Amino acid sequence: MDFNQAHPQQSFTPISKGTIAKVHMTIKPGNYNDPARGWMGGYATYNPVTSALYLDCEFTVMEGQYAERKIWGRIGLYSPLSLSGVIGHSFVGS
Numbered sequence: 001m002d003f004n005q006a007h008p009q010q011s012f013t014p015i016s017k018g019t020i021a022k023v024h025m026t027i028k029p030g031n032y033n034d035p036a037r038g039w040m041g042g043y044a045t046y047n048p049v050t051s052a053l054y055l056d057c058e059f060t061v062m063e064g065q066y067a068e069r070k071i072w073g074r075i076g077l078y079s080p081l082s083l084s085g086v087i088g089h090s091f092v093g094s
Contacts, residue, residue: 015066023059023071030056037078044077052079 015021030045032053045056055075061067076082 012069015061015069015071019066021064021066022062024062026058026060028056028058030054039077045074050079050081052081053077 027043028045029042031042032044032046033040033042034044034053039053043055044053046053054077057073057075059071059073061069061071
């Protein structure tokens with residue numbers, strides 16, 4: 001593949017820190033279920049290397065100056081190595 005022929009990327013300013021935006025969240029299914037923890041429907045993603053579980057998310061800004069912008073992120077559900085599950089639960093609960 002010749003990347004010299006690629007179209008120029010879109011240029012825009014980053015979303016400013018502290019900006020409050022209404023978003024639509026989409027979860028990319030990871031096909032992992034754990035009925036004992038209440039994780040059903042295949043939404044969770046499992047990383048076999050770290051044993052971490054997370055939601056693979058895409059956020060689309062709904063309105064305002066940054067409307068239609070997309071932001072990608074992971075919401076941690078569980079990790080034996082960190083507090084990502086605690087942080088993820090706090091994020092979803094806020």
